[in-house]
Amino acid sequence: MTTQSASKIDFSKVDEIIQSYGAKKSNLIAILQKVQETFRYLPEDAMIYIGTKIDGLSPATVYGVATFYAQFSLEPKGKYEIKVCDGTACHVRGSMPVLNAIKARLNIKSGQLTTDDGLFSLETVSCLGACGLAPVVVINEKVYPQMTSDAVKLILDTIFQEEA
Amino acid sequence: MTENKKTLFIDDKEVEFTNEPNVLEVIRKAGLNVPTFCYRPDLTQYGSCRMCVVEIEGRGIQSSCTMPPEAGLKIHLNTEKTRRIRKTVLELLLANHDRECTTCDKSGHCELQKYCEEYGIRDIKFPTLQKEDFLPLDTSNPSIIRDPNKCILCGACVRACTEFQGHSILGFANRGSKTLVQPMAGRDFSKTDCIYCGQCQAVCPTGALTIVSDVDNVWKDITNKDKKVVAQIAPSIRVALGEMFGLEPGENTIGLITAALRKIGFDLVFDTNFAADLTIMEEANEFIERLKSGENLPIFTSCCPAWVKYIEQSRPKFLKNLSTCKSPLSMLSPVLKELLPKYFEGYTKENLSVVSIMPCTAKKIEINRCQLGTCGVQYTDFVLTTQELGRMIKEAGIDFKNLPPETADSPFGQYSGAGTIFGASGGVAEAAARTAYEVVTGKELKDVDIVQFRGTSDRSKTIELDLNGTKVTVRVVSTILEAEKALREIESGTANFQMLEVMACPGGCINGGGQPYSYNDTTIKAKRAAGLYKEDKGLPVRKSHENPDIKKLYAEFLKEPGSHKAHELLHTTYEDLFKGSYRDLK
Ligand code: SF4
Numbered sequence: 001m002t003t004q005s006a007s008k009i010d011f012s013k014v015d016e017i018i019q020s021y022g023a024k025k026s027n028l029i030a031i032l033q034k035v036q037e038t039f040r041y042l043p044e045d046a047m048i049y050i051g052t053k054i055d056g057l058s059p060a061t062v063y064g065v066a067t068f069y070a071q072f073s074l075e076p077k078g079k080y081e082i083k084v085c086d087g088t089a090c091h092v093r094g095s096m097p098v099l100n101a102i103k104a105r106l107n108i109k110s111g112q113l114t115t116d117d118g119l120f121s122l123e124t125v126s127c128l129g130a131c132g133l134a135p136v137v138v139i140n141e142k143v144y145p146q147m148t149s150d151a152v153k154l155i156l157d158t159i160f161q162e163e164a
Numbered sequence: 165m166t167e168n169k170k171t172l173f174i175d176d177k178e179v180e181f182t183n184e185p186n187v188l189e190v191i192r193k194a195g196l197n198v199p200t201f202c203y204r205p206d207l208t209q210y211g212s213c214r215m216c217v218v219e220i221e222g223r224g225i226q227s228s229c230t231m232p233p234e235a236g237l238k239i240h241l242n243t244e245k246t247r248r249i250r251k252t253v254l255e256l257l258l259a260n261h262d263r264e265c266t267t268c269d270k271s272g273h274c275e276l277q278k279y280c281e282e283y284g285i286r287d288i289k290f291p292t293l294q295k296e297d298f299l300p301l302d303t304s305n306p307s308i309i310r311d312p313n314k315c316i317l318c319g320a321c322v323r324a325c326t327e328f329q330g331h332s333i334l335g336f337a338n339r340g341s342k343t344l345v346q347p348m349a350g351r352d353f354s355k356t357d358c359i360y361c362g363q364c365q366a367v368c369p370t371g372a373l374t375i376v377s378d379v380d381n382v383w384k385d386i387t388n389k390d391k392k393v394v395a396q397i398a399p400s401i402r403v404a405l406g407e408m409f410g411l412e413p414g415e416n417t418i419g420l421i422t423a424a425l426r427k428i429g430f431d432l433v434f435d436t437n438f439a440a441d442l443t444i445m446e447e448a449n450e451f452i453e454r455l456k457s458g459e460n461l462p463i464f465t466s467c468c469p470a471w472v473k474y475i476e477q478s479r480p481k482f483l484k485n486l487s488t489c490k491s492p493l494s495m496l497s498p499v500l501k502e503l504l505p506k507y508f509e510g511y512t513k514e515n516l517s518v519v520s521i522m523p524c525t526a527k528k529i530e531i532n533r534c535q536l537g538t539c540g541v542q543y544t545d546f547v548l549t550t551q552e553l554g555r556m557i558k559e560a561g562i563d564f565k566n567l568p569p570e571t572a573d574s575p576f577g578q579y580s581g582a583g584t585i586f587g588a589s590g591g592v593a594e595a596a597a598r599t600a601y602e603v604v605t606g607k608e609l610k611d612v613d614i615v616q617f618r619g620t621s622d623r624s625k626t627i628e629l630d631l632n633g634t635k636v637t638v639r640v641v642s643t644i645l646e647a648e649k650a651l652r653e654i655e656s657g658t659a660n661f662q663m664l665e666v667m668a669c670p671g672g673c674i675n676g677g678g679q680p681y682s683y684n685d686t687t688i689k690a691k692r693a694a695g696l697y698k699e700d701k702g703l704p705v706r707k708s709h710e711n712p713d714i715k716k717l718y719a720e721f722l723k724e725p726g727s728h729k730a731h732e733l734l735h736t737t738y739e740d741l742f743k744g745s746y747r748d749l750k
């Protein structure tokens with residue numbers, strides 16, 4: 001029998017995080033947040049590990065919490081995290097064509113989160129509270145207002161050039 | 165304690181209540197009923213399905229399973245509102261359900277099917293789940309099948325695994341319309357630490373969790389002219405199978421089962437109770453040896469395969485504590501394969517098919533354990549659960565209740581009362597104590613009933629015995645949750661017991677994962693156990709070492725307990741399976 005996934009992570013880091021918060025069920029969310037910050041996502045093995053180290057939890061229950069809250073990601077995020085707002089205002093002002101332009105430029109399929117080279121991850125989010133600037137795209141915390149398909153392609157081209 | 169009696173009103177009838185945890189229990193105690201999905205009396209209340217709604221004057225609609233009873237409440241079970249809510253619940257569930265009832269393993273026992281029938285659901289006002297959207301089934305193991313397309317998210321399985329086994333192999337995942345109940349990250353059971361006790365399956369109201377059926381495989385051998393097919397019947401089957409044919413729980417039907425098996429076409433029928441006696445001969449001897457040497461104590465019983473798997477994969481440091489005795493099932497099968505060809509003409513090791521009738525879903529895994537045989541010789545060919553046998557009897561069109569009772573074949577037909585009580589938690593330890601007492605003290609045990617071992621509601625008991633000056637303490641637990649507590653006592657040095665009996669199912673095998681469904685009746689366990697103790701009391705021989713067939717087997721073949729031959733056939737080894745398990749991450 002093997003229950004583990006192929007990717008290897010450094011469990012001493014996970015251990016440190018568990019110890020720093022205390023191995024208690026009530027600290028789970030804080031522990032998961034820190035693990036996500038450290039690894040840029042929640043690796044499956046880290047969730048199993050936490051599930052077996054804290055009494056009253058199990059791998060399945062940790063996974064349950066990780067998939068309940070939108071803040072957690074089970075896939076590695078890209079170096080550039082792109083968020084396209086699809087709140088009502090942004091949607092009406094054309095966020096979907098912008099999203100499709102990004103997908104085409106990054107060659108990313110529907111349902112896929114991160115590009116194969118790990119450079120970009122792409123997701124849609126609900127209203128960012130900047131409706132006056134709609135449609136809005138956020139790349140690593142930087143807000144790009146009033147996006148169009150052409151404008152977003154230019155921004156991505158610049159990043160590609162920097163990374164080349 | 166004086167019971168403080170109060171009253172409330174159900175449909176205008178005054179009803180007394182005392183310490184019932186919720187209104188639902190008061191309703192059921194009064195002989196009335198409301199439908200439920202997520203409520204299971206042995207588990208914590210979850211209150212999510214809304215099937216159990218009642219209308220309470222001045223309080224409106226309430227879930228009866230989560231509402232504590234109060235004096236003076238005026239409760240109405242069937243109002244227009246409650247009916248409408250229940251119908252909507254049913255329609256919403258059906259909309260997200262694979263409604264292939266005719267081919268579903270739970271058909272006839274499914275509570276969703278039953279209530280849809282009772283509430284006359286004929287069409288569904290919501291968009292329904294389409295075949296293209298079906299999720300794949302988990303058929304990764306020989307024991308349990310998971311069909312996510314039949315899950316109604318009642319969470320009963322999650323609570324059973326957590327509250328019985330401390331395991332939580334299953335859990336909720338995602339949120340909203342994407343919510344699922346599944347093992348971690350949607351894995352197959354075979355890629356988790358599941359011990360296959362089947363308790364999740366036993367509480368599941370629908371076909372989302374079911375037992376892998378070996379019925380067709382057994383029919384195939386039975387209809388094969390070249391095969392000799394023999395059966396062995398575990399202790400706890402006799403007091404449960406009758407329930408599938410309208411008999412009372414606890415009613416001993418061993419004679420009817422034997423007759424039914426012969427009618428189905430089994431060539432010979434044996435009783436696993438005989439092998440339970442054999443297990444006691446070996447295990448009591450092993451226990452006495454360990455007491456003398458002081459090594460590998462406390463000794464752990466080893467007849468529950470779910471428990472054995474737990475030790476192997478999660479607690480391998482305790483492997484040396486496990487008794488090396490095989491389970492009764494796995495002792496009898498090699499004896500049958502080795503000896504039947506000597507006693508009966510036309511029987512060879514190769515043409516013999518041994519079918520074991522068990523209360524247990526984990527036994528389906530046990531028989532594939534390499535250590536049980538010379539790897540390659542399959543000693544037990546198939547395990548049928550009580551439920552599967554019940555179905556075969558129905559399929560064969562046998563009028564079970566009215567069969568003339570028959571007795572098992574000999575040799576190995578006789579058994580003692582000690583063998584019978586194996587089926588209830590505490591039974592193995594009591595049976596071992598009866599034999600150990602006489603072996604150690606050389607005196608006759610006058611009072612055979614050591615009642616401190618008994619009882620199905622208490623999942624952890626400590627019993628002290630006085631073997632003529634030698635004080636022995638035995639811990640009897642059911643559920644892995646309680647077993648793990650005992651292991652931690654050993655680790656911390658506070659354990660005071662020399663023997664630990666563990667059954668993974670609450671109450672023992674009488675409540676095994678393969679027994680007939682008893683979703684909401686908590687009295688069934690005790691009734692089945694009482695049936696076993698009743699048989700024990702009525703038997704002429706009540707100690708394993710006095711069973712004449714056992715004496716004969718030792719005299720003619722095995723010599724003495726713990727002999728070389730006995731070790732070859734009746735003992736086993738264990739494997740450290742920690743590598744690759746959930747806990748093996750460093
Ligand atoms: S078979 Fe037992 S251990 Fe496995 S998921 Fe079900 S309840 Fe849990």
Ligand code: SF4
Pocket residue numbers: 314315316317318319320321322345364367368369370372373
């Ligand atoms: S698998 Fe069965 S018991 Fe578990 S949540 Fe689904 S319907 Fe309920």
Ligand code: SF4
Pocket residue numbers: 360361467468469470471523524525526527667668669672673674675676677678
């Ligand atoms: S207690 Fe009995 S029925 Fe339950 S898993 Fe163990 S052997 Fe099987």
Ligand code: FES
Pocket residue numbers: 085086087088089090091126127128129130131134135136
């Ligand atoms: S809808 Fe996009 S910022 Fe509000």
Ligand code: FES
Pocket residue numbers: 199200201202203210211212213214215216217227228229230
């Ligand atoms: S809410 Fe009461 S049975 Fe489900």
